[in-house]
Amino acid sequence: MPLNDILTDGPKLIMVGGKGGVGKTTCASAIALEAATQKRRVLIISSDPTPSLSDIFELHIGSTEKRILRDLDLYGLEISSDVILNKWKDTFGDEIYEVISSFANVEYDFVDYIGTAPGIEEEYMLHFIIELVEASKYDLVVWDTAPAGHTLKLLKLPQLFLKHMEAATKFYMNLYSYFEKIKDAIRLKESKKTLLEIIASWEKLAEKIVSFIRDTKKTRYVIVTIPEALGVSLTERVIREFRENGLSVDYIIINNVIREADCEFHKIRKKMQESYIRMLAERYSYIKLVELPLFPEEVKGYRKIEKICKLLFPK
Numbered sequence: 001m002p003l004n005d006i007l008t009d010g011p012k013l014i015m016v017g018g019k020g021g022v023g024k025t026t027c028a029s030a031i032a033l034e035a036a037t038q039k040r041r042v043l044i045i046s047s048d049p050t051p052s053l054s055d056i057f058e059l060h061i062g063s064t065e066k067r068i069l070r071d072l073d074l075y076g077l078e079i080s081s082d083v084i085l086n087k088w089k090d091t092f093g094d095e096i097y098e099v100i101s102s103f104a105n106v107e108y109d110f111v112d113y114i115g116t117a118p119g120i121e122e123e124y125m126l127h128f129i130i131e132l133v134e135a136s137k138y139d140l141v142v143w144d145t146a147p148a149g150h151t152l153k154l155l156k157l158p159q160l161f162l163k164h165m166e167a168a169t170k171f172y173m174n175l176y177s178y179f180e181k182i183k184d185a186i187r188l189k190e191s192k193k194t195l196l197e198i199i200a201s202w203e204k205l206a207e208k209i210v211s212f213i214r215d216t217k218k219t220r221y222v223i224v225t226i227p228e229a230l231g232v233s234l235t236e237r238v239i240r241e242f243r244e245n246g247l248s249v250d251y252i253i254i255n256n257v258i259r260e261a262d263c264e265f266h267k268i269r270k271k272m273q274e275s276y277i278r279m280l281a282e283r284y285s286y287i288k289l290v291e292l293p294l295f296p297e298e299v300k301g302y303r304k305i306e307k308i309c310k311l312l313f314p315k
C-alpha cells in the first residue's frame with residue numbers, strides 16, 4: 001500500500017521517526033518533495049545533530065530556513081540541540097528565571113540547566129513548528145526527527161516538568177499566604193503577571209501542543225523501519241509509547257526490502273525479511289504498511305529522492 005493518502009486533508013505536520021540509519025531522512029525528504037510538487041509550501045526540518053538534509057539534497061542548509069529548489073516551494077532547516085536550546089531560552093528563559101528566582105536564589109545559568117531536562121527539546125520543536133504553521137508561513141512541516149529510540153517522550157515529560165513547577169510554586173505561595181491578602185497579587189518584577197498566571201500560561205501552551213499533536217487532521221506519524229529483529233522491536237516499542245500517549249502511528253515504511261534475490265546470500269536475507277514483514281502486517285493490521293526496496297546505491301541528490309518519491313507515491 002503506497003503513501004499517497006498521507007497528504008489528504010492537508011495535514012500541517014508529518015513526523016518521521018525510527019531507529020538510527022533506517023532511512024528517516026530519505027523518506028522525510030521524499031514526502032516533502034511530493035508535497036511541494038503538489039504545490040504546497042513545505043518546510044522540512046531535521047533535528048539531527050549531523051547535517052543530514054544538506055547531505056541528501058547536496059547543498060548547505062543550516063540553521064536558518066533555506067529554499068532547496070528553485071521551482072518548488074520546498075524549504076529546509078537543520079536545527080541542532082544547542083540551537084533549539086538557545087531559541088527556547090530566548091522565548092521562555094526570562095519568564096522561567098523570573099518565576100524560579102522569585103522563590104529560590106538561583107543564577108540565570110539555572111535556566112540552561114532546566115533546558116536540558118528531557119522532553120524540553122521536543123516540546124520546544126513542537127512549539128516552534130506550531131508557531132510556523134499558525135503564522136501560515138508553510139502549509140506543511142515535515143519533521144525528520146533525531147535518531148533516538150524514544151522519539152516521543154514529548155508528552156509525558158514537559159507535563160511532568162510543569163506539574164513539578166506548579167507544585168513548587170504552590171508550595172511557596174502557601175508560605176506567602178501568611179500575607180493572605182497579597183497572595184494572588186504577588187507580581188513579578190518584569191512581566192507584571194502573577195506567578196500563578198505565568199504557570200497557567202505555560203500549562204495552556206502545553207495543552208495547545210498536546211491537542212495539536214493529537215489532532216489527526218493536522219498531524220500524521222510515520223515510522224521508518226527495516227525488516228530485521230531490531231527494527232521490528234523498536235517499532236513495537238514506539239507504537240506502544242504512542243498509544244500510551246493517546247497518539248497513533250499512521251504509516252510504517254519498511255525500508256531496504258529485497259525484491260529480487262538471485263544468489264543464495266540474498267535468498268536467505270529475503271526469506272528473513274519476509275518473516276519480519278509478515279509479523280508487522282499481522283500485528284499492525286490497522287496501520288498502513290508501505291514497502292520500499294533496497295537500492296544498490298545510496299540515496300543522494302534530487303534525482304534519487306525523486307525516484308523514492310515515485311515509489312512512495314505511485315501515480
Ligand SMILES: Nc1ncnc2c1ncn2[C@@H]1O[C@H](COP(=O)(O)OP(=O)(O)OP(=O)(O)O)[C@@H](O)[C@H]1O
Binds near residue numbers: 020025
Ligand atoms: N532504500 C534504500 N536503498 C539503498 N540505500 C538507502 C535506502 N534508504 C536509505 N538508504 C541509504 O542509507 C543511509 C541512511 O539513510 P538515512 O540517512 O535516510 O537514514 P536515517 O534514518 O535518517 O539515519 P540517521 O538515523 O543517521 O539520521 C543513507 O546513506 C541512504 O542513502
Ligand SMILES: [Mg+2]
Binds near residue numbers: 025026048052144
Ligand atoms: Mg537522518
